[in-house]
Amino acid sequence: MQNNSPMKDWLLLFGFAAVVLCLPIILEPIGANYPDLLQKFAIFGIFAIGFNILFGLTGYLSFGHAAFIGVGSYVTLWSFKLLTMNIVPAVIFAVAMAGLFAYLIGFISLRRSGIYFSILTLAFAQMSYNLAYSVLTPITNGETGLQVRSIRDSAETSLRDGDIRIIDQALGIQEVGVPITNLFGMKMSGYPGFYFCAILLIICFFIAQCITRSNFGMMLKAIKSNQNRLNYTGIHTRPYLITAFVISGMYAGLAGSLMAVTDPIAGAERMQWTASGEVVLMTILGGVGTLVGPVLGAGLIKYSEQKVSSWNEGIITDFLSFLPEPVQDFFVGVASLFVGDGWHLTLGLMFMVIVIFLPGGLMEGFRRIGGLFSRGSKAPAASETAPQPAE
Amino acid sequence: MSIAEMTMTEDTRTEDVKTEDRGFAPGVANTVLHISDVHKSFAGLHALSDVDLEVREGETHAIIGPNGAGKSTLLNVCVGRLKPDRGAVVFDGEILTGKSPHEINQLGVARVFQTPEVFPDLSVLENVMVPALSKRDGSFKLNPFRRFGAERAIREEAESVLESVGLQAQLTAHASSMSRGDKRRLELAMGLIQHPRLLLLDEPTAGMARHDTNATIDLLKKIKEGGMTKVIIEHDMHVVFSLADRISVLAGGRIIAQGTPDEVKNNPKVKEAYLGEEQV
Numbered sequence: 001m002q003n004n005s006p007m008k009d010w011l012l013l014f015g016f017a018a019v020v021l022c023l024p025i026i027l028e029p030i031g032a033n034y035p036d037l038l039q040k041f042a043i044f045g046i047f048a049i050g051f052n053i054l055f056g057l058t059g060y061l062s063f064g065h066a067a068f069i070g071v072g073s074y075v076t077l078w079s080f081k082l083l084t085m086n087i088v089p090a091v092i093f094a095v096a097m098a099g100l101f102a103y104l105i106g107f108i109s110l111r112r113s114g115i116y117f118s119i120l121t122l123a124f125a126q127m128s129y130n131l132a133y134s135v136l137t138p139i140t141n142g143e144t145g146l147q148v149r150s151i152r153d154s155a156e157t158s159l160r161d162g163d164i165r166i167i168d169q170a171l172g173i174q175e176v177g178v179p180i181t182n183l184f185g186m187k188m189s190g191y192p193g194f195y196f197c198a199i200l201l202i203i204c205f206f207i208a209q210c211i212t213r214s215n216f217g218m219m220l221k222a223i224k225s226n227q228n229r230l231n232y233t234g235i236h237t238r239p240y241l242i243t244a245f246v247i248s249g250m251y252a253g254l255a256g257s258l259m260a261v262t263d264p265i266a267g268a269e270r271m272q273w274t275a276s277g278e279v280v281l282m283t284i285l286g287g288v289g290t291l292v293g294p295v296l297g298a299g300l301i302k303y304s305e306q307k308v309s310s311w312n313e314g315i316i317t318d319f320l321s322f323l324p325e326p327v328q329d330f331f332v333g334v335a336s337l338f339v340g341d342g343w344h345l346t347l348g349l350m351f352m353v354i355v356i357f358l359p360g361g362l363m364e365g366f367r368r369i370g371g372l373f374s375r376g377s378k379a380p381a382a383s384e385t386a387p388q389p390a391e
Numbered sequence: 392m393s394i395a396e397m398t399m400t401e402d403t404r405t406e407d408v409k410t411e412d413r414g415f416a417p418g419v420a421n422t423v424l425h426i427s428d429v430h431k432s433f434a435g436l437h438a439l440s441d442v443d444l445e446v447r448e449g450e451t452h453a454i455i456g457p458n459g460a461g462k463s464t465l466l467n468v469c470v471g472r473l474k475p476d477r478g479a480v481v482f483d484g485e486i487l488t489g490k491s492p493h494e495i496n497q498l499g500v501a502r503v504f505q506t507p508e509v510f511p512d513l514s515v516l517e518n519v520m521v522p523a524l525s526k527r528d529g530s531f532k533l534n535p536f537r538r539f540g541a542e543r544a545i546r547e548e549a550e551s552v553l554e555s556v557g558l559q560a561q562l563t564a565h566a567s568s569m570s571r572g573d574k575r576r577l578e579l580a581m582g583l584i585q586h587p588r589l590l591l592l593d594e595p596t597a598g599m600a601r602h603d604t605n606a607t608i609d610l611l612k613k614i615k616e617g618g619m620t621k622v623i624i625e626h627d628m629h630v631v632f633s634l635a636d637r638i639s640v641l642a643g644g645r646i647i648a649q650g651t652p653d654e655v656k657n658n659p660k661v662k663e664a665y666l667g668e669e670q671v
Contacts, residue, residue, distance in 0.1 A: 006538070006541075207535075210535055210536050211535045213538050213539060214534060214535045214536060214537055214538060214539055215524055215528070215532070215534050215537050215538075215539045216532075216533060216534050216535045216537075217535065217539065218513075218517065218520075218521060218524075218539040219521070219524075221510075221512065221513065222510050222513060222521050224512065225510035225511055225512040225513055226508060226509070226510045226511065228508070229504075229508040229509065229510060230510075230521070231491070231492040231493050231496075232470065232492045232493075232496060232502055232504075232508070233493075233496060233521060233522045233525050233581065233585075234493050234496030234497045234522070234525040234526065234529075234530055234585070235493055235521075235525050235530055235531070236491075236493045236530035236531050237493075239531040240531060243533060
């Protein structure tokens with residue numbers, strides 16, 4: 001824990017930035033270098049980094065972070081519909097609203113800790129999901145989802161079906177067909193969209209790094225370590241927890257906003273508890289409490305979601321074609337359960353293997369491998385500095 | 392003022408309340424901690440009844456008594472862990488009863504626990520720097536861009552406090568890997584770095600070897616020269632008689648004797664209740 005000198009932090013940041021910006025090249029060999037997937041990597045990376053500020057540092061496990069994704073998406077869409085297709089105000093509003101929303105949920109949920117906190121956040125998220133799905137249909141457009149439309153002809157058309165875009169109209173921006181999101185004229189789909197998300201990911205990583213290394217971050221770690229003792233040390237832990245909750249909620253809001261930026265539609269299913277669970281998996285898979293781990297976990301899960309789910313029996317048969325036919329049939333039969341629609345099985349297996357053998361996630365795996373190489377010169381100290389596993 | 396009213400009505404010894412109100416009375420030591428008429432019962436069991444206790448500025452006040460006498464309960468009432476059924480605890484003109492633990496700490500009351508309570512996942516140095524930051528920055532400060540450990544003054548102070556308790560060789564060790572005795576010393580350092588006006592120690596030497604006990608006694612004597620007021624709960628009579636200026640004896644939830652070590656030693660009630668078994 002003492003080896004995090006400022007110099008090393010800068011190296012980590014620059015290394016991270018370089019890798020993220022070069023992702024289209026790096027991921028070419030595994031066929032993941034198309035913008036849609038790259039955007040997902042960056043967006044879920046941001047989500048996981050933010051989630052880790054709460055879960056990794058304070059140990060408070062929230063099962064409701066998808067609610068903030070939803071808030072971010074809806075606010076972004078409304079900014080597109082009412083103000084402008086420029087993404088800057090949309091992203092700012094989305095993050096601010098998600099922060100406000102997180103404050104309300106955090107204020108109540110953080111009255112409890114441990115499993116009760118998790119259940120409270122889960123309850124709030126499911127409530128938000130159901131509200132978005134039914135009661136709040138005028139705002140969320142329910143099942144259909146909220147979409148960007150062309151400028152409405154008359155004031156009678158509901159805002160859900162026709163937009164007004166006050167700022168764009170005032171500036172006299174012409175629209176042909178369905179308008180596209182832009183950053184001062186630069187369209188935000190494809191690679192430009194990825195680079196916008198990537199730059200935000202790097203900024204988010206930097207902020208998370210600052211928080212982790214700061215006095216504030218140390219207090220959060222102390223909460224995880226022994227909250228009771230911290231109270232008797234004169235620290236009021238509640239505002240610290242609420243702040244951490246709001247910050248991670250804002251990260252989630254940003255992620256939700258970026259989902260809407262790269263694909264301007266917002267649906268309630270983004271708020272479902274499975275989405276909240278997914279970010280927990282990402283964080284644990286990558287390494288709870290580490291800086292890079294959650295991003296890796298997010299990348300791994302999104303990659304397998306896209307790739308493994310697109311594999312089918314044909315691909316496996318090709319892959320196993322060197323085996324004699326009866327054996328091949330058997331293996332294809334077994335393996336095909338785990339691909340295509342069954343990719344969740346693969347994810348589940350992967351998750352089990354990592355939690356059982358590498359409780360510190362992928363990052364612990366890397367540290368162990370690094371330890372093997374340096375063992376020749378140094379004592380086996382390397383493997384003992386592994387972080388505490390998640391509760 | 393409500394505090395004055397409260398102590399006036401609930402306390403019989405009005406003289407002391409007056410000295411407290413005036414702030415300082417020449418010739419008489421200032422009362423720093425005033426426990427008046429505190430009652431606490433758990434499901435019908437009277438853990439504390441009619442407890443009156445004054446701790447004077449700069450003194451080391453030991454609270455002794457047989458097991459189950461209510462010593463730890465009394466300490467918990469002082470730091471806000473337990474709320475008394477009746478009575479009040481007043482520290483330097485502030486009523487502590489009903490305040491939360493962090494508020495009480497911010498007023499200058501630090502506590503060292505009976506079973507060592509440290510931050511197991513943090514390093515020894517970090518364990519001591521956290522209370523130092525709490526002392527300087529208050530109960531909440533949002534400073535996410537100020538690097539932890541970059542401020543030399545706090546770091547150096549933490550190192551020197553750790554040196555005074557003899558942990559200078561283990562600055563980077565994880566607190567979870569320490570022995571119980573070392574954890575106790577670490578916790579003492581965590582209390583000392585806050586320069587509290589009142590330090591409450593719950594059996595600071597329990598579980599320590601004789602050699603370590605003596606080192607702790609020396610350390611606590613050194614702090615005494617610095618003028619810090621201390622309340623010690625202790626089983627070890629060697630520790631009590633080496634350190635205490637005054638002793639209160641608690642038995643069955645009541646204070647049965649109070650005075651200087653010699654007075655207490657010769658008090659027949661105390662001998663009967665407690666010291667007889669201990670063979671001093």
